[in-house]
Amino acid sequence: MSNWRSCIVLTLCYLTTICYAQRECGYIPYLKLLSKDNPQVYEEIRDTETKLKKYVFKRQENAIPRKVRVIPVVVHIIWKDKRDNISDRQVHSQIQVLNEDYRKKRGTKGYTRHPLATDTMIEFRLAKVDAHWRKTTGITRTRTKVSVFQLEQMKFSELGGKDAWDTTRFLNIWVCRVRGGLLGYAQFPNGSRSLGQEKTNTTDGVVIGTRFFGRGGSAKKPFDLGRTATHEVGHWLGLRHIWGDGGCDKDDGVSDTPLAGRPNRGHPRQRPHSCGSEDMFENYMDYCDDNVQNVFTYEQAQRMNATLTLYRLGLCEWDAFGSGVDNGEVSGDDFFSDDANKNKDDDGGDFFDDH
């Protein structure tokens, strides 16, 4: 094992105590652990925040493209207990949920009449060819001796997991048992640059616990409707928790989600209030149960599309489906050339300054 791999795995092993019965994603613990050896991680995230805001500010309504963009997905099933070797059907159900939620599809649980709910114009499809143009189902299966994985361990074959497929071409989703009771976690856009290009390219993607993946099958209530992946892919596309991971003085960088002082959990019977306003507890980036969540706002959709364009361009630029048809219009732009510094006042906020 190379030094940086042993380093990251050992470092991440410190994460051990997170409550299990309620939704808890690894976004913040993951950042904190990365920052132990790489304090500049927070600086990079602030930089990313600034770039995303500038992009959306410049593009406004054009930040969401009119043409749907399709992200090629590979799902890595890693199992020791054969009950964790989940069916293709369950994998397909998860892809279906992602598309229902990200497209706000009528007639599905992803549809809502909430006035701010928005179709993101982003879709997901299992890859039909791999990076070497070989036919694939978009699903890999790995039998392991590891009962429960430490963070990041599942992303390496030599540690009992499964190496990523080219992360510049596929959204890699690892499905396995994860230590610490986390439902899942995601690598944020550009956030691991300080760990080196090799690190970024081998770990980028989303991890989901086997019992929280897809609809039905091994998924257990109240997290059995596939919304953990909807939430984690939201992080992967640049979204933050709706309460800004702090009190009322922290924001999520999105102005059409009201400030919230804390996460909401379970199934609130009345609309919670904090920070002088109603919380948008049904937002996918809050912590409520799967059957409560159904909103991405317009500005969240803008931000995810900005992330896709600025940081994950390659995913939509090649044909992972063997169809000979491109899978989405991605307009590379020169925004960060001459006019990159015109909006100096938009400074990206004070995110993560409380660590």
Ligand SMILES: [Zn+2]
């Ligand atoms: Zn989260």
